[in-house]
Amino acid sequence: MSQGPILELRGINKSFGPVQVLHDVAFSAYPGEVTALVGDNGAGKSTLVKCIGGIHPIDSGEYFFDGERVHVSGPRDAAALGVEIVYQDLALCDNLDIVQNMFLGRERRSGLVLDEDTMEEMAAKTLAGLSVRTVKSLRQHVSSLSGGQRQTVAIAKAVLWNSKVVILDEPTAALGVAQTAQVLELVRRLADKGLAVVLISHNMNDVFAVSDRIAALYLGRMAAQVKASEVTHAQIVELITSGRSGELGLKNGNGAAS
Amino acid sequence: MTTETLPKQENAESSLGVHVKGYLERIKGGELGALPAVFGLIILCVVFSVLRPAFLSAVNFANLFTQGAAVAVIAMGLIFVLLLGEIDLSAGFASGVCAAVLAVLLTLQGWPWYLAVLAAMVTGAVIGLVLGSLVAKLGIPSFVVTLAAFLAFQGVVLLLVKDGTNISIRDETILAIANKNVPPVAGWTALIVGVVAYAAIQLLQARRRAARGLVATPITVIAARVATLAVVSGVAVYVLNLERSRNAALVSLKGVPIVVPLIVILLIVWTFVLRRTAYGRHIYAVGGNAEAARRAGINVDRIRISAFVICSFMASLGGIIAASRANSVDPNTGGSNVLLFAVGAAVIGGTSLFGGKGRALDALLGGAVVAVIENGMGLMGYSAGVKFVVTGSVLLLAAGVDALSRKRAAATGRR
Numbered sequence: 086m087s088q089g090p091i092l093e094l095r096g097i098n099k100s101f102g103p104v105q106v107l108h109d110v111a112f113s114a115y116p117g118e119v120t121a122l123v124g125d126n127g128a129g130k131s132t133l134v135k136c137i138g139g140i141h142p143i144d145s146g147e148y149f150f151d152g153e154r155v156h157v158s159g160p161r162d163a164a165a166l167g168v169e170i171v172y173q174d175l176a177l178c179d180n181l182d183i184v185q186n187m188f189l190g191r192e193r194r195s196g197l198v199l200d201e202d203t204m205e206e207m208a209a210k211t212l213a214g215l216s217v218r219t220v221k222s223l224r225q226h227v228s229s230l231s232g233g234q235r236q237t238v239a240i241a242k243a244v245l246w247n248s249k250v251v252i253l254d255e256p257t258a259a260l261g262v263a264q265t266a267q268v269l270e271l272v273r274r275l276a277d278k279g280l281a282v283v284l285i286s287h288n289m290n291d292v293f294a295v296s297d298r299i300a301a302l303y304l305g306r307m308a309a310q311v312k313a314s315e316v317t318h319a320q321i322v323e324l325i326t327s328g329r330s331g332e333l334g335l336k337n338g339n340g341a342a343s
Numbered sequence: 344m345t346t347e348t349l350p351k352q353e354n355a356e357s358s359l360g361v362h363v364k365g366y367l368e369r370i371k372g373g374e375l376g377a378l379p380a381v382f383g384l385i386i387l388c389v390v391f392s393v394l395r396p397a398f399l400s401a402v403n404f405a406n407l408f409t410q411g412a413a414v415a416v417i418a419m420g421l422i423f424v425l426l427l428g429e430i431d432l433s434a435g436f437a438s439g440v441c442a443a444v445l446a447v448l449l450t451l452q453g454w455p456w457y458l459a460v461l462a463a464m465v466t467g468a469v470i471g472l473v474l475g476s477l478v479a480k481l482g483i484p485s486f487v488v489t490l491a492a493f494l495a496f497q498g499v500v501l502l503l504v505k506d507g508t509n510i511s512i513r514d515e516t517i518l519a520i521a522n523k524n525v526p527p528v529a530g531w532t533a534l535i536v537g538v539v540a541y542a543a544i545q546l547l548q549a550r551r552r553a554a555r556g557l558v559a560t561p562i563t564v565i566a567a568r569v570a571t572l573a574v575v576s577g578v579a580v581y582v583l584n585l586e587r588s589r590n591a592a593l594v595s596l597k598g599v600p601i602v603v604p605l606i607v608i609l610l611i612v613w614t615f616v617l618r619r620t621a622y623g624r625h626i627y628a629v630g631g632n633a634e635a636a637r638r639a640g641i642n643v644d645r646i647r648i649s650a651f652v653i654c655s656f657m658a659s660l661g662g663i664i665a666a667s668r669a670n671s672v673d674p675n676t677g678g679s680n681v682l683l684f685a686v687g688a689a690v691i692g693g694t695s696l697f698g699g700k701g702r703a704l705d706a707l708l709g710g711a712v713v714a715v716i717e718n719g720m721g722l723m724g725y726s727a728g729v730k731f732v733v734t735g736s737v738l739l740l741a742a743g744v745d746a747l748s749r750k751r752a753a754a755t756g757r758r
Contacts, residue, residue, distance in 0.1 A: 161640060176638045178631035180699035181624075189628055190639030192621040199619055202555055222558070228752065 089152060091116045091281045092137070092168070092250050097146035099129075099136055106132045108306045110146070114250055114281040119272060121292040121313070122285045124302030125325050130285050133302065134252055137283075138170040139163040151249075169243035170252045175235055179228035183220060184208045186227055187242040211245045212237075214278075215271055233264030240271060244280065251275060252283040257291055269295050289318055303328035308335050359563045375748050379741065380692050380708040384715065391719035398722055401585040405600055408583075409521045411714025412602040413438070413665040414681060418688035418706035419613060420657025423650040425689055426617075426630045428698025429478065429485035433470075434685060436496035437655045438662030439677025441467045443503035445663055446510040446672035449517065456516045460663060467659025468652050470496075475651030479644040485651075493682075501674045509673035512666055520605065521668035524598030527584040533604060534580045542569040602664055606707070609660070613703035626650060630698035661685075680731065684713045687738035695745050712737070 090113035099107040106129050114120045124130045135141045137148075139157040148155055150166050157163050163170075177186050184201070187208045193200040208223055217237050220230070227235060236256050243251045253272065257265040273295050276282045286292050292299060293313060300310040301324035308324045311333065323330035370378065391398040417434050424431045431437075441463040448459040474492055478485045504510055512518060525533075545565045552559040580599060588596035617623035628636040629646045637643050658677075665681075666672050690696060691712050692705025716737060720730045 160638070164640075172638070174634075176632065176635035178628045178635050178699070180627055180631035185624060185628075189624070189636070190641050192624060194621060197620060199621060199624065202552060202557060205557055206555060224558070 088116055090114060090149075091151055093149040094133075094137070095147040095149070097133070097136060097148075098144045099132055099141060100144055106305050107136070108304075110302070110305070110307045111310070112137075112300055112307060113310065114283050115298070116249065116281045117276055117279050118297035119276045119282045119284055119295050120298045120300060120310075121296035122283055122300050122302065123287070123289075123292060123321060123325055127304075128302040128325075129305040130302055131254065134170060134254060134283070134285065137163065137168060137250075137252060139168075164246070167247065167249035168252070169246065169248040169250070171236075171239045171243050171254065171256065173254045173256075173258060175239040177227045177235060177239060180226065182224045182226050183230075183238050184223050186238060187211070187245055189242075191246070207245065208241070211241050215241055215244070215274060217241065217271070219267070231264065232260050233267050236260065236264075236268050237271060240268075240275070244275060244278075248280065250281045250283065252285070254285045255287065256284070257286065257288060265291065289321060292321070293318060301325055301334075303335065306335060309333045359561050362561055362564050375693065375744065377693050377702075377705065377708050379744050380705070380712055383691070383712050383737075384708065387712065387715045387719065391715065391722070395719065395722045398719055401582050402587045403718065403722070404579075404582050405524075405587055407711075407714050407718050408600050408603050409668055410718055411710045412521065412600075412606060413661040413668065414684045414688055414713060415606060415706050415710030416609065416664060417658050417661035417681065417685040418692070418710050419609060419703055420654040420661075421685050421689050422613075422694050422701045422703060422706055423626065424485070424654045425686075425694050425696060426626050426698060426701050427647060427650050428630050428696075429647070429650070430489065430686070430696075431474065431485065431651065431654050432489040432682060433474065433492035433496055434489075434654055434658045434661075435677045435682030436493055436500060437467060437470050437677070438658040438665060438681065439500040439672075439675075440470065440496050440503070440662070441659035442662035442666040442672045442676045443500050443510075445517070445666055446512055447503055449512060449514050450510050456514045459514075460517070463663055464656060464659050467656045467662075470658075471652035471655030472648065474655065475648030478651065479647035497674075497678065500676065500678075504672060504674055509671045511671040517663070517667050518670060519601055519667075521600065521602050521664055522670075523601050524583075524596070525601055525604060527598050530580045530584055530599040534576055537607075538569065538573045538576070541572055545569065602667075605664075609657075610703050610707060617703060622646075622649075627699060630700075680734070683738065684710075684717075684734065687734060687741065688713045690738060690745060691741040693745075695749065696742060697745070697749060709741075 092114040094110065094112045097107050097110040097112070098105065110129070110133060112133065122130050122133070132141060136143050139159045139162050142158055148157055155166060157166070178189065181189070184205050188204050193204045193207075205223055212220070212223075215237075219234055219237065227238060230238065240251070240253065240256070256268050256272065260268060269291060272282055272284060276297070284292070284296060296313045298310060299313050299316065299321055301308040301321060303324065306328070308328045316333070320330040320333065324334050328335040397403060417438055421431060421434055444466045445459050445463040448454040448462055449456060454462070470492075474488055477483050477488045542565070545560070545568065549559040549562070549565060583599045583603075584597055586595065586597045588594055617626065625636065625641045625646050628639065628641060629643050633643055636646075662677055665676055669676065688709035689701065689706055690709065692707070692709030694701030694705045713734065716734055717730060720733060
């Protein structure tokens with residue numbers, strides 16, 4: 086795609102006390118594309134995502150959004166830019182219904198009173214826009230939903246706000262085969278609607294099934310960010326496990342030494 | 344995957360049958376709601392009225408309200424704390440402290456009633472602010488904080504009422520709360536206005552939703568709700584408007600006790616807050632999943648503190664009602680069984696001890712059950728000991744039902 090990245094990070098460093106988790110990381114996400122973020126456990130995927138979402142402040146580095154340099158110092162800043170993160174544990178309230186969850190913390194009001202009707206309409210529109218047909222009623226409690234349906238609600242909640250970047254943290258980790266397919270389909274649809282989607286996953290099949298680009302982290306460094314069509318399954322696995330694969334990847338093999 | 348309709352539900356979905364079916368499904372799934380309390384209330388009333396016909400007399404009916412009022416009001420406040428999955432064990436003695444403040448200012452200092460009441464309410468709010476801050480900001484478990492406060496407040500009441508004496512209350516206005524009645528005509532008027540307003544709100548809401556293509560409550564369900572409200576409150580007002588005096592020629596005693604409309608107003612206000620405002624929604628969210636609420640940008644600490652403030656504030660109102668009913672404040676005001684009855688009322692009414700589930704109405708339903716047990720067993724001549732054992736057992740039963748329904752809900756995938 087010829088378009089520039091909507092989200093671009095350059096030279097991100099992040100330490101927790103004496104431990105440096107992210108070294109000079111660069112990362113971009115493009116509108117209309119799914120960018121997979123892969124890496125072994127402890128490679129820094131979650132930290133990177135939390136830096137993007139404003140949960141962890143970055144130590145140094147540049148954060149560009151839509152070509153402009155921005156400062157993100159909290160989740161509210163990220164949300165204001167249009168960056169939404171769907172966490173692995175989904176962060177839904179079981180005792181509230183779908184509409185209530187989707188608008189949690191950002192309820193529509195008319196005066197003092199909640200505007201339930203408008204919220205329900207907007208929620209229905211959003212779910213319809215994502216071609217979700219698996220929920221019976223918008224007023225059913227989240228506790229009665231299946232894992233895939235919950236994931237769908239969490240994703241719908243993220244796109245409800247005209248967000249531009251949606252980051253999904255292992256959306257398929259806890260799902261069965263059929264539900265995984267559903268969620269991946271939904272991920273693809275998000276990108277087709279013009280959103281920049283960042284997908285964190287351990288599952289290479291999922292990654293190759295939906296992503297346009299793949300970014301591989303290795304020990305806190307960005308080993309490579311490549312087009313999915315230009316690499317093989319084996320190359321990505323190599324990037325994840327050793328940080329390089331032939332021409333690709335970190336120059337001196339063990340990134341941690343430099 | 345099944346492809347049920349989503350964006351525009353068909354008309355068939357809003358029919359009565361589906362509504363009833365959904366309700367039955369929820370019950371089967373472990374969401375019992377007010378059902379145990381309503382059933383318990385009916386059974387208790389039948390048993391007591393068979394064993395002691397005096398139970399059904401108009402005098403006793405009015406007694407039930409004034410006896411249960413303070414506990415129900417305290418329970419209504421407790422529900423806010425319970426909704427967060429916290430507990431306030433000091434609510435009983437907090438009401439005692441507020442009642443003592445009221446009595447001291449009113450009787451010993453000679454303040455006008457409105458200033459004394461205001462001072463009592465402020466005392467309650469401040470107590471809640473302190474307790475809530477300790478729980479939310481310092482992170483001490485609410486159980487420990489309020490247990491400490493339970494002991495401390497007991498001492499404060501003792502200090503305020505000077506070692507075991509009691510302070511009598513002579514202010515007409517305060518005494519009227521639990522001892523005087525609304526004129527019968529005013530009772531009927533309020534009832535009619537209330538029922539009509541309720542029906543109008545429900546109908547308007549349904550019409551608005553239908554007009555926008557959303558699933559609306561079917562008219563038959565609305566009719567059933569309005570009819571239930573009209574019948575239940577109609578019977579209550581009718582009975583309360585009967586002559587209760589033994590010697591009507593000497594002094595007439597009829598009408599709804601003033602405390603009843605007071606409670607109804609509190610019920611409406613808190614129901615509105617919980618169901619129709621963002622603040623209420625956030626209380627449920629924090630109770631259901633505090634982390635999710637935090638990530639949604641809700642100030643969880645502020646919600647916690649405010650719930651304790653509401654709880655202690657309502658306790659202060661409960662204290663004022665108790666003081667009015669007893670005509671005095673002594674070191675035991677708000678003590679002994681008051682807290683347990685209040686927690687019991689909330690739980691029996693259907694509020695979960697695990698947080699996230701409960702309504703303001705639960706306090707009244709559960710409060711009615713507690714009051715009926717207390718009153719009925721008193722009529723049957725049982726000692727205080729037996730009453731405590733029975734009430735304790737009922738509380739345990741209610742908590743058991745709560746835990747079981749939660750398990751059941753987990754088993755059917757509702758939690």
